[in-house]
Amino acid sequence: MDTSIHTSEAMVRRRAKRRAAERRFRAYGATAVALAIAALGALFASIIGNGYTAFQQTYIELEITYDPETLGLGEARDAAALSAANYPGVVKKAMRETFPEVTGRRAKRRLYGIVSSGASFILRERVLADPGLVGETRRVWVPADDDVDMLVKGHIDRDAPEAERRVKDDQIAWITRLERAGRIEKRFNTTFFTAGDSREPELAGVRGAAAGSFFTLLVTLALSFPIGVAAAVYLEEFAPTNRLTDLIEVNINNLAAVPSIIFGLLGLAVFINFFGLPRSAPLVGGLVLTLMTLPTIIIASRAALKSVPPSIREAALGMGASKMQTITHHVLPLAMPGMLTGTIIGMAQALGETAPLLMIGMVAFIVDVPGGLLDPSTALPVQIFLWADSPERAFIERTSAAIMVLLAFLITMNALAVVLRRRFERRW
Amino acid sequence: MKRTLVLAAAAAALAGQAQARDYISIVGSSTVYPFATVVAEQFGKTTDFKTPTIESTGSGGGLKLFCAGIGVEHPDVANASRRIKKSEIEKCARNGVNDVVEVKIGYDGIVFANSRKAGPVRISREQIFLALAKEVPDPNGGETLVPNPYMKWSDVDASLPGTGIEVLGPPPTSGTRDAFVELALEGGCKKIGWIKAMRKTDKKRYKAICHTVREDGAYVEAGENDNLIVQKLDANPAAFGVFGYSFLDQNSDKLQGGVVDGVAPTFENIADQSYPVSRPLYFYVKKAHVGAIPGMTEYLAEFTSEKAWGPEGYLADKGMIPMPDAERKTFSGDVKSLSNLNLAAN
Structure with a gap:
């Protein structure tokens, strides 16, 4: 048997122990790095998973008639009158014309609620930029209300009992009809990058x-x-x-x-x-x-x-x-x-x-x-x-x-x- | 070089400060914030005035800034989820803010809600008090107080669920917490005869009993963020949460409001004031600034218009509970005539 000090039984055992300790030491370091990466990964996954849908926004196509009567313009066409005209009225009229069967105050309110209150601002901008639009009819894509947006994106369960969701049964029926007609579309949310803050999520930007x-x-x-x-x-x-x-x-x-x-x-x-x-x-x-x-x-x-x-x-x-x-x-x-x-x-x-x-x-x-x-x-x-x-x-x-x-x-x-x-x- | 430029900019800024501010500055309650911001945005988008800026400082912090003085560097309007205090009016007066218009805008219900994954709950204010107060009457009878012994809801009352008491609510800095303690805890506390009697003999002790929330972990201070409470309730069906009605309204697919004293926290029940845990919301206007800051009159008109604060208005859509017709009429009249605040009234 070899009696060299380097190969004695005690030495071999000590060396094995030292190497094991070194492997463990390296493993601790690697675990620490893996933990950090996992934490970072979880953070990114959660943020991106929650947030990527915000870069899209649901839009609804409406057939808008810039009727001077509904706008409350009469014969006036000056900038002040155009600026103060009744644009929400035009949006509501377009919604009523799309769904003529809707009657009753509450049902109509729910119908108007499908479109964002920002729609009237879009029409106002267009008319101010081109006063010639008054009296014309145009197809316009306007943002949908945030609740509708959430429904279209699947964040609201359509099968939940009606009392438990913010979008009601008749609203879902109208939305489904619009979807079938190809008049609801998810588009890139440019508003998010061009607008300031807003209390309406669909109009808010950074x-x-x-x-x-x-x-x-x-x-x-x-x-x-x-x-x-x-x-x-x-x-x-x-x-x-x-x-x-x-x-x-x-x-x-x-x-x-x-x-x-x-x-x-x-x-x-x-x-x-x-x-x-x-x-x-x-x-x-x-x-x-x-x-x-x-x-x-x-x-x-x-x-x-x-x-x-x-x-x-x-x-x-x-x-x-x-x-x-x-x-x-x-x-x-x-x-x-x-x-x-x-x-x-x-x-x-x-x-x-x-x-x-x-x-x-x-x-x-x-x-x-x-x-x-x-x-x-x-x-x-x-x-x-x-x-x-x-x-x-x-x-x-x-x-x-x-x-x-x-x-x-x-x-x-x-x-x-x-x-x-x-x-x-x-x-x- | 850069530094001289910036110093020049700073000097220009100081000089520019002498000019008038051309936007309305609003401070105050975080409960009123979601409503006031909607009005401000509507006002900014439909008029030629700039959109008012609204800081969410809490009612107390807002009134402190509001009462600091007259002039463009001080805010014009303070929102509050409680009435202005006498001490605050005195502070205002010391700084020359004598004429203040008080406007009540509506109500906010405070709900006691849990996840829809658990069963609905019917609870009385007395039971809320027994479950959440630091000291409660001895369950073995007698007029003595013991540290709260209840660990499960079913210990408080056999009709309640057999789960451990765990309530997520706002911290003491919050106006919601103040209102919850005052309306729910004290409301329940008063139902116990001998404690109620104490109110006359030893008011301090009475308040200490009725207003102190237990600190043994059953009431969890979940921070000012109500969304966080909503998410935690969704993840933990055994827990209950305390927050404003608008968050229940937005999350009705996930959460259900507990029935308190036999009344469910619905829009109608809070509006007709049959739901016991609701509080009025206010804002205060500096009269000296009306006319001096552009758009003040128009902003007040927008806020007090039917299309904003009426039963069908856009504030109701955001979860604010409107006042009854007569009350709305009184306050919109006050706003038009800019009547001074009178603490003795109502």
């Missing part, structure tokens, strides 16, 4: 919230990036190490961990109450989020500056460059990828933030799409929050769809960060 987020982040980026980088450069390259700078460093690290609602309270007290800036404005939102993201950017930028090897600085100084030239020509370009990463992480945080916006009035119902820094607006995560809290069934899928839009923005931002980083890294 454009207002997206524009609000854009203006808010514009202010945040324009302020926090230069200020953050300047602060980091000063602290890292110029500031002496003493009690004061230690204190500043501790404070910056502390601020990074402060709950974001505190920044909202600060914004309310300083920007709105003291400076008198308007509530619900992206400018104030951007200022508050700047305060929130600054610590993140400063910390990341300082780490990036620290990772630039001192030999670079020494070589530059040795060649006769001034301190400023050393920093702007050599240190900053090398540190830029790290700084950009920090900024993008900060921006992504800011994009997903709702708590501080609550205090400054950006958690609000705002229909008009904001056109500037001072118009009242909300932000994407706020829109998701507001829709998630709405009673209408159709807002459930729209909530998920809005989450998808937000995720798309985040992925785009991160991809941009990676691309920018690669660019800078190739130069050095």
Whole structure:
């Protein structure tokens, strides 16, 4: 029998044990990654599974007669009269003509309820764009009511007892007839991307919230990036190490961990109450989020500056460059990828933030799409929050769809960060 | 460079602030929010005025902002799911907000619902109190209180299901919770003679008994999001939920409302006030802003029109319970004449 120390029985057993331990160790790591991927997969599956139907909307084809009498126009054809004309009346008349057998007040109300209240706004826009339509008859596709939309998409069970669903038996019969006649169609939901918020799910869109987020982040980026980088450069390259700078460093690290609602309270007290800036404005939102993201950017930028090897600085100084030239020509370009990463992480945080916006009035119902820094607006995560809290069934899928839009923005931002980083890294 | 640009923009913003606001600013209750937003949207789309902005801050938070003063930086209208308090009126007056118009807009029923997968339930307010209060009268008799011993509904009353007590409801910050406690719990509490007698002798103790919800896990604070409660009830047929009528109305295929004191939570029963757990909804208007902010008069007219708050109006479609004809007439008259709020009335 071989008595070598490496092949002794005790050694063989120990080695087997060590290898088993290593396999287990690797398995723990792999399990952790698998768990994370599974969680992410479940999240995406649930969001996409709930939300993909929101990108389609049910439309109904109506034969609309722009009858001046029903519109209440008489002989008037000026813009003011056309703007105030009775378009809901025209829609109702078209519905009555499609189903002439419907009588009785309640039944008629149910019939009118099939079409979205937004239909009259569509007709109004068309007539205002082309006053020649008055007196003509046109086939127009108008959005269906959210309950009908849910029924057509299969979110409402047609076989449930009538008392237990929002779409009644006669309404289902009318819808079935329209479906047979090919006058109901699911189309791509452009409204979702072009409209602001609405209380009617079929008319609601994310454009207002997206524009609000854009203006808010514009202010945040324009302020926090230069200020953050300047602060980091000063602290890292110029500031002496003493009690004061230690204190500043501790404070910056502390601020990074402060709950974001505190920044909202600060914004309310300083920007709105003291400076008198308007509530619900992206400018104030951007200022508050700047305060929130600054610590993140400063910390990341300082780490990036620290990772630039001192030999670079020494070589530059040795060649006769001034301190400023050393920093702007050599240190900053090398540190830029790290700084950009920090900024993008900060921006992504800011994009997903709702708590501080609550205090400054950006958690609000705002229909008009904001056109500037001072118009009242909300932000994407706020829109998701507001829709998630709405009673209408159709807002459930729209909530998920809005989450998808937000995720798309985040992925785009991160991809941009990676691309920018690669660019800078190739130069050095 | 960028910084100077932004500073310039900020300076321009400060200068621009001196100009008047051209949209109505509304704050307040999250219960009134789904109704006020519908009116605001309708108003924005059918007139040339901008759509009002509506913040969901809760009744208390909204009235605080509302009472902060007169001027474009303060909101014009506050929605509330309860009446304004005397202390709030005093605060308003201290900040120069003296003339306030009160408008009652309708009612909201609070339902006690469960999943359709379970059987329907008939319950009395007294049973709700016994099941959910922190301290209840000793089941063995006598006028003493014991920590709530009931674990199953059938322990409270043999007619109730034999499942564990599990109620999902809003947290104390919510107006819905306040109303539920006041109307259902206190309503049931009052039915017990010796506790009712205590109201005269020791009001504080009476309130503590009737208003304190048990904290041993039987009442689950499910957050302000009523949709979450709806989903949880759908997943757990043994649980009950407390939320506003509009959510029951929208989810009638999944949920059924419990019959309270023999009355089912239907539109008609809440409207004629036979359903015991319902509360009025209000909004308050700053008189000084009418005329100063464009569109105020027209917004008020839209809200108080029959096509909005009437029995066949679009607010009823959204689940708000309209007021009786006479009451609607009174309040729309108040709005037209901008009569001042009088707390002593009704």
